[in-house]
Amino acid sequence: xxxxxxxxxxxxxxxxxxxxxxxxxxxxxxxxxxxxxxxxxxxxxxxxxxxxxxxxxxxxxxxxxxxxxxxxxxxxxxxxxxxxxxxxxxxxxxxxxxxxxxxxxxxxxxxxxxxxxxxxxxxxxxxxxxxxxxxxxxxxxxxxxxxxxxxxxxxxxxxxxxxxxxxxxxxxxxxxxxxxxxxxxxxxxxxxxxxxxxxxxxxxxxxxxxxxxxxxxxxxxxxxxxxxxxxxxxxxxxxxxxxxxxxxxxxxxxxxxxxxxxxxxxxxxxxxxxxxxxxxxxxxxxxxxxxxxxxxxxxxxxxxxxxxxxxxxxxxxxxxxxxxxxxxxxxxxxxxxxxxxxxxxxxxxxxxxxxxxxxx
Numbered sequence: 001x002x003x004x005x006x007x008x009x010x011x012x013x014x015x016x017x018x019x020x021x022x023x024x025x026x027x028x029x030x031x032x033x034x035x036x037x038x039x040x041x042x043x044x045x046x047x048x049x050x051x052x053x054x055x056x057x058x059x060x061x062x063x064x065x066x067x068x069x070x071x072x073x074x075x076x077x078x079x080x081x082x083x084x085x086x087x088x089x090x091x092x093x094x095x096x097x098x099x100x101x102x103x104x105x106x107x108x109x110x111x112x113x114x115x116x117x118x119x120x121x122x123x124x125x126x127x128x129x130x131x132x133x134x135x136x137x138x139x140x141x142x143x144x145x146x147x148x149x150x151x152x153x154x155x156x157x158x159x160x161x162x163x164x165x166x167x168x169x170x171x172x173x174x175x176x177x178x179x180x181x182x183x184x185x186x187x188x189x190x191x192x193x194x195x196x197x198x199x200x201x202x203x204x205x206x207x208x209x210x211x212x213x214x215x216x217x218x219x220x221x222x223x224x225x226x227x228x229x230x231x232x233x234x235x236x237x238x239x240x241x242x243x244x245x246x247x248x249x250x251x252x253x254x255x256x257x258x259x260x261x262x263x264x265x266x267x268x269x270x271x272x273x274x275x276x277x278x279x280x281x282x283x284x285x286x287x288x289x290x291x292x293x294x295x296x297x298x299x300x301x302x303x304x305x306x307x308x309x310x311x312x313x314x315x316x317x318x319x320x321x322x323x324x325x326x327x328x329x330x331x332x333x334x335x336x337x338x339x340x341x342x343x344x345x346x347x348x349x350x351x352x353x354x355x356x357x358x359x360x
Contacts, residue, residue, distance in 0.1 A: 057117065094269075094314045
């Protein structure tokens with residue numbers, strides 16, 4: 001996999017991301033640096049190794065209709081992806097395609113009426129609900145979509161730094177201020193409460209919180225809305241640097257152009273499942289190497305490609321009884337697609353869910 005080119009910035013800070021990632025404010029030894037043999041800092045033999053495997057998961061919610069009658073609302077079906085060490089997996093797709101729900105499933109923060117089936121493997125072991133709770137905020141960190149995740153009664157600095165021993169507080173405070181400076185957050189932001197921040201400022205605080213953690217897997221759920229171009233590029237660069245030291249990053253976004261700047265792979269979600277996982281290089285040459293018609297349609301819908309739209313709309317997962325989720329909108333639909341759900345196929349170093357994939 002070729003290295004991503006760093007996005008040019010107007011000004012660089014003295015802070016180094018590897019210095020931040022060497023600290024963990026969540027454990028008793030809060031400032032203990034990783035051992036030289038720790039996987040997070042050892043790129044040899046771990047690059048492209050799957051840190052997280054999501055295998056054939058399905059998700060539904062139990063809802064009450066009339067009286068005490070219950071119904072199942074299916075939102076994700078037969079979804080499989082992998083997040084590898086040293087790589088950024090960007091997940092793109094329309095609203096309602098299941099992107100954020102996947103993040104919540106990985107973190108174990110689904111509501112009580114959720115039913116999750118399938119397997120998740122983290123570091124070679126099954127990722128159970130108990131394990132998710134143990135790792136959440138430590139080895140697995142979230143940059144959430146909503147700024148409401150910030151505690152409204154806690155000052156910003158305390159939320160970013162977390163619980164640390166008194167002797168370590170000054171050092172962590174200095175690291176936090178350097179990160180804030182990088183994101184153009186003034187020193188007085190430390191003492192502010194969340195309601196005093198603008199939307200863009202709050203998002204930068206959320207990104208800073210993830211960077212201050214020692215996570216091996218970072219899930220960024222729409223981290224860039226509300227950011228100006230310079231801050232956007234800085235944020236993307238930080239995610240790239242985090243991946244380059246051996247972490248796995250899942251970037252959930254509507255912004256395909258931003259994803260193409262830093263991601264290694266693009267997973268395309270549609271109606272609660274994965275239609276294609278493509279290498280970023282596949283989007284070159286006008287997307288000729290893309291495998292699925294929907295991925296090509298997303299590419300053609302970008303401004304530089306003429307805003308070309310396709311008829312129809314994304315169906316709800318619960319409205320798909322049989323066959324391919326994209327069947328009604330496919331320009332080369334086949335009889336098989338109306339009856340059978342296409343399996344995931346590995347084609348040309350990518351993955352695609354399409355009966356006609358071999359013909360592309």
